[in-house]
Amino acid sequence: MLDRIADPRGRRTPYGPPDAVERLAAALPSHMRDALPSVIRLGSPWPVRVDVFLEDGLTEQQVEHWARAVSAAGWGDNAIDLAVRGGRVAGVRGRAGDRVNHGRLDPREWHAWQPRAGRLTRPLVREDGRLVEATWEAAMDRVVARSRELLARPGGWGRLAFHTGTRLFLEEHYTLAVIGKAGIGTPHMDGDTRWGAAAAAAALAASFGADGQPGSYTDVDHCDALALWGHDCAATHPVLWERMLDRRLGPGPPAMIVVGPEGTAAAGEADVHLDVRPGTNVALLNGLLHELIAGGWHDAAYVAAHTVGFEHLWRTVEAYPAKRAAEICGVPVALIEQAAEILGAAERLVSTVGRDFLGSNQATAAACQVNNVHLLRGMLGRPGAGLFQLGGPGCDALEAGSAADLPGLRNWADTGHVRELADLWNVDPAVIPHWGPATHAGQILRYAEEGSVGLLWITASDPAATMPGLGRILGREDLFVVVQDPYLTETARLADVVLPAAAWGERTGTVTGADRTVHLCEKAVEPPGEARTDLDILLDYARRMDLRDRDGRPLVHWTDAESAFEAWKACTRGRPCDHTGITYERLRAGGVQWPCAPSSSQGVERLYAGGRFATGPGHCQTFGADLATGAEYGEERYRTVDPGGRAFLHAAEFEPSAEVADDEHPLVLTTRRALRRFPARLARLGDTLPGPCLEVHPGDAAALGVEGGDLVRVESPLGVLEAVARLSGVRPGAVVLLLDGQGEAVTRTAEELTLTAWDAVSRRPLRTAVAVRLVRAGRRGDASLEEGLCSAAARLGRGVTARPEVTAAAGGGEAPERYEEV
Template sequence: MIPSDPWGVRTPYAPGQPWPARVDRHTVEEPERWVQTASLLHSNGDGIDIGVRGNRIVGVRGRESDRVNRGRLDPKDVHGWQANASPDRLTRPLVRRDGKLVETGWDDAMSRIVRRSSELKPLEIGFYTSGQLFLEDYYTLAVIGKAGLGTPHMDGNTRLCTATSAAALKASFGTDGQPGSYTDVDHCDTIALWGHNVAETQAVLWMRMLDRRRGSSPPAMLAVDPRETPVAREADVHLPIRPGTNLALMNGLLRILLRRGWVDRSYITAHTQGIDDLERVVDAYPVARVAEICDLPPAGIERAAELLGGAKRLLSTVLQGFYQSHQATASAVAVNNLHLLRGMIGRPGAGVLQMNGQPTAENTRETGADGDLPGFRNWDNPSHVRDLAALWNVDMATIPHWAPPTHAMQIWRYAEQGSIRMLWISGTNPAVSLPDLARVRRILSRPDLFVVVQDIFPTATTEFADVVLPAATWGEKTGTFTNADRTVHLSEKAVEPPGEARADLDIFLDYAARMDFRDNAGAPLVTWHDAESAYAAWQRCSAGRPCDYTGITYDKLRGGSGLQWGGERLYTDGVFNTRSGYCETYGQELSTGAERPASEHSGDGRAFLLATDYRPAPEVPGAEYPMRLVTGRTVWQFHTRTKTGRVPELDRHAPSVWVELHESDAGALRIADGDVVRIESPRGAIEAPARLCGIRPGTVFVPFHYAEQAANELTRTTWDPVSKQPMFKLAAVRVRKAGS
C-alpha cells in the first residue's frame, strides 16, 4: 500500500477542455530568482522552475504554462533536488592506486583514460551510458564513438527500460517517434494501460488521467497487470494476467475485434499492409485458449474487448509490464496493431504512447547514443551512412554500419569474454540495475577490463572503477531533453557544481580534444564548445529526419512551455515513415529478431501489421522454483536510488526493499504480513519483509531500486530477440520464511 496520496487534489475537467492548472511548489527558503528546467527523476518531462538563493537550490515550483504538467509536480520533483547538496557528492576525480581509489586531478584522470584508449583498438572500447544525461551530451558521445573511434559498442541503460518502445515503433511505423500526445488524455473516451503502472512511474500523467476520470463523461479504463496497482484499482476492467503471456492476450483481443467487425476496414485498406497474415495468426487464439494460457476469466477478456471495440477515441500506453517480459516487441507491436485496425492513430484522443522509463531515453535514441545512427537513420541504408559521413566529413567506412549496433547485453558479454577491454560507464549504476548481479560483479572485477565511471555519487559501480569522474547534475549544467510525447525542454544552469565536478558535456569535449579526433580536412571533428553550440550541431544532424529539431531553438524554449518535434501528433494524414529510402529499419522477424534485408522491404508509406504466435517463456515455474518473480518501481524512488535514496522525505516512504505476496500463497507458506522471507532463484537469493496484497497468486513482486538485497540478484540474463531488452519479469523463484 502507498502510505499517502502522492497525486494531490483533483481538478476535474470534461472531454475536449484544457487540463486546468494546479501549481505545486516547495521551498525551504524564499528564492532570489527562478531558473527554468524540467524533471530528471522520471520520464514524464514536467516543466519546473528551480528556486535559487545565492549558489544554493532552495526549492521548486511547477511551470503553469507547460503543456506537460500545467504546474503539477511528482513527489520526486518536489523533493529530489535536495540530493544535489548531499555531503557525499563526488567532487574530485578518483583513480585506482594499489587497489584503492584515491583522489587526483583532472589531468591525471583524463590522461589515464586517453592513454588506455590509445593503447586499444576501437573494437576493444565500449560505452555504457544513461537515460539521464542531456541531448547535447549524447550527441557528442555518439560522434566520438562513431566518427572519432569508430566503435559499434555503444548503448545505455535505456536498453533496460525503453528499447522495446523504439523497436515496436520502428517495426510498425518505419521509424521511432511516438504517434500520440499527452493531450490525448484530454480527448479520449477509453484509456488502456498495457503493463503500465503510470500512477507510480509517471505520477503527473496519472494526475491528468484521474482528473479526466473525475470530470463529466469520464473515459473508461482497462489495466493489464498481474499486480493490484493503483491503476488496477482505478480501472473499470483489470486483467491480472499470468506474467509472460502478454502476446497470447493481445492476439486473442485482436481476434475478437476482427470477428465482431470492430475494426475500420477502409483505414486498414488505405493505410496498412499485412492484414491477411495478421488474421491468420490471431485466428488461433479463441477466448477459451487465451483464458487458459493467461489464467484469466473469459468474461474479463470479453469485457476488455468490448471496451476496446466500442471506443470512439482510444488512448493506449505501454511500459515495463510488456517491455521487460516475454515476447516484448511482439506484444508491444500488437498494441500498435490494435490502433491500426481501429484507425485510432493521428487524431485527438486516438493514439498510442509506447512510453519511456527514463527522462531522456528519447534523446539516446534520437542522437545515436543507444548505438543506432543519429537522426533515426538506418544503419543498413548506405545513403543514410553516406549522409552522416558527409555531415561529419569522415570516411564512410569509419562509421560502424557493417552489422547491427552492439546492444548493451552484448557489450557486457564482450567484456566478460575479454574482447572489450575498456568500458566507460556514465550516469548509471549497472552493479544494481542489470540482471544476474553476481555475473555483473564478476565482469566488472576482471583485471583486464579498464573501467571508467562518470557519476555524481559513489555507487555500487564506482567500487569497481579504475577511474571515477565527478559529474555535474541537473541544475548545475545547461542542456535539453525530450520526453515520451516528443516534448523538448530546456534545462538552464542554476548553480555551480560542487568542488571540481564537471558537466558531462565538458568531460566528453575534453576527451575528444585530448584524443585529437580529426575530420578528413584535418580540422577538429568536434567543433562545438558548449551546450548551445552542441545543440546547433545536433539541429544540423536532425534536419530532414523525423526528429527534426531545426525549428526548435534555445530562444523558443526559454520562458514558456516545452515544444514537441513533429507537431502534436504524428501520422495525421495516415502516411507512415515506412518508405524504403526513409525508414529507420528494414524490419526484423518478431520471433527470432533476424534482420530482413533491404531487398525484402515492402515499405510504401503504409504501416505494417505484424503478428507472431505466442510461445512459452524460457523460464517457467516448476517443482523446485514454483513461483514467478516480477520486478518494478515505487513512486517514491528512482532507478537505483542514487539521488532519491539521499532525500529523507522520499526515503522514509520506501527506505528498503520488500516482497509482495498473495494472501493465499503466504498462508500456505505460513508467512504473516511483515515476516522476513527468503526468495531464491537459480542465480541468487535475497531476504525482505513480506507485504500481503492483491498480487495474483503464484506471483512475487520485488522493487528493483535497492542495492542491499537487490532484486537483480535473482533475475536472469535473457533478452527479447528484437529489442534486446532484458526479461526482468520472468524469473522462477521459491519463497520461505527466513530462518526456517
C-alpha cells in the same frame, strides 16, 4: 473505488473534454494552428495548478531568481523552475505554462532538489589499488594515453566501449555519438536505455518505420477510453496519472482498462482490470485482436489503405478466441470480452505501454500487438487517438546515437543513411560502424569480461548498483574503467579514473520527454569544486585525442551547449525527428515537440496523421526483424514487401518462457515497487523483523501449509531467497516481492532470481518474472523464526545465498532495512 487523492494536499482539478471548436483546432496541422488565437491554439481544458516546494523558512518573495529546468526525478517530461538563493538551489516549483504538466510537480521532485552528500569535486585516479585525488591534466592524460594505446593495436576501434546513462542532455549524447562513431569508429556504444526504452523503440520502429511516440499528452483531454498495458501509471508517471484521474473525475469520463497485477493504484481505478499470468501478454493481445476483428470492430478501409500484413495477422489470432486467451492468461473470459468491447466501441483511444509488457516475455511482440490495436481501429494521428510506449527515460540517447543506433533515427543497414552522416561529419563512410547491428549493452559487458574491450567509459550511470556480478568484470586488471559522474557511486569505486561531473541544475542543455516535447534546462548554480559539465569533459577528450575530419579540421567543432544543439539540428534535417525549427530562444518560451520545421512554431503534435508512416525504403529506421528469433531482414526483402509508407501489422504466436509456471516451479515470482511501503509489522510478532517480505495469495498459502508470518524459501533455477510470507490479494499462482525499503542486497538478489532471457528483437534483459517453487522454512511463532530471519538478512548483506550462482549477484551492500509500521 480507489481513494483518488494522489496529491497529499488533497487537491484535485477535475475537467471534461474540449468543446467542438477546441477539438477542431487540435486536429489542424501545426502551421494552420499558428494562425489561430493563442487561447485556442495552445489551450487545454486541464486546469493549471502550480506546486511549490521550498526549503523551510523560505518564501517565494525571497527567491533571488528562478532557473528553468526539467524534472530530474521523472522522465524528462515536466518543465519546472529551480529556486536559487545564495548560489544554491533552495526549492522547486512547477511551470504554469508548460504544455505537459500545467504547473504540477512529480511527487519524486518534491525533495529531489535537496543536495546529496558525497559530491565529487576533484578527479580521482587509481594508485596502488586506491583512488586518490589528481589534477584534471593528470586524469585526462591517463584516459587519452590508454585510448591511443588501444587504438594503435590491430582492430583498435573495437577495444573502446561506452556505456551511457539517461541523465545526459541531448547535446551531450550527440557529442558522445560523434566521438565514438566518427572519431573512434567503435560499434560498442549503448547504456541504460537497453534496460528501459529499447523494447519500446524497437516496437515503434517495427510497426511505424521509426522510433517516436505517435501521440501527445493532450490526447488524454480528448479520449473516451484509456488502456494501460503493463504498468502502474501512478508510480511511473505521476503527473500523467493526475491528468487521467482529473479526466475521470470530470464530466464525460473515459473508460479505463488496466492490464497488470492487483494492488496498484491503476488496478484499483480500472473499470476492467486484467490480472494476467506473467509472461502471457501476447496471448492476451491475440485474444483481444481476435475479438476486434471477429466482432467487426476494426476500420477495414483504414487497414486496407494504410497497413500491410492483415491476412497474416488474422490467420494467427484466429486461433485465439477469448476463451482460449482466458485459459492461457488465467483471467475470466468475460473480462476479455468486456475489454474488447471498450476497445472496439471507443471513438478516441489512448494506450500507454509500460514495464510489465516491455520487460516481459516476448516484449517487442507484445508491444507491437498494442500498436496493432490502434492500427486496426485507425486510432492514430488525431486528437484523443494516442499511443505511448513508455519503456523508460532515454529518448535523447536513442535519437542522438549514443545508445546503439545511428544519430537522427537512421538505419545502420541503409548505405544512403551512412553516407548522409559521413557527409555531415566530413569523414570516410567506412569509419562509421555499419557492418552489423550496434553492440548492445549486455554484449559490451561480455566483451569486457572476455578481454577484447580494453577501455570502458561509463557516463552518468551506476550499473554496478543494479547489475549482478558487474564488480567482477570491472575489476579485471586488463580493463581500464573510466567513470564520469557527480558522485562516488558503486561503479566509480571500481574505476581507474573518476571524472567529477556537474549535476542537475549545474549545466545547460535540452531534454526530450515521452511525447516528443523538447525542454530547455539552463544552469542555475555553479558545480562544486573542480567538477565540469559532461559536455565540457567530452569536448576536452575530443581535443586531446585530436579527432579530425578528412580535411584536417576538428571533428567536434562546437564549443558549448547551444552550438552543440545547432550541430545536432543539422543532423536531423529531413529525418523523422527533425529539430531544425527549434531554437534555444523558442524553448525559453516553452517546450516544443519534434518534428518541427522552421516554418512551424510548435512542431507536430501527433504523428502519422492521414495514415502516412515512416516505413518507406530510404526513410525507415529499420528493415525489420523476425519477432520470434530477432533475425534482421535485409533491404532486398524489405523492398519486396513495398510498404509504400504503410504501417506493419505484426503477428506473433504466444510462446511460453521461464516466466510461465510448470509442474516443477508452479508459482511465478514478480517484483514490484510501490509509492508507499505496506505495514510490515506482522501479527503476534512483537518486534519489527529484518529481511524481505513476500506477498502470497491465501489459497496458494493454504495449499502449501504456509501461514502469514512464516519464513518461506523461494527457489528458482537461478537461486534462492528467504522471506516472510504475507497473505494478500495477489492473483493465485503469483508471489510478489516488494522492493521498497528493502536495501540494495535484496533488490540485487531478486533481480538475479528473475533474470531469465533477452528479448529477441530489442535485446532488452527480461527481469520481471520467473517460475519458482515455494517452501516453508520456519513456522510463525517458533522461537527460531526471528533468528532465521536475521540470519537471512545477514547473508544477503554479506552477499551469501543458498546457491553459489547468486553469491556474486548479491555481493556487497548494506543489510536490508528493518520493516517499519506505516
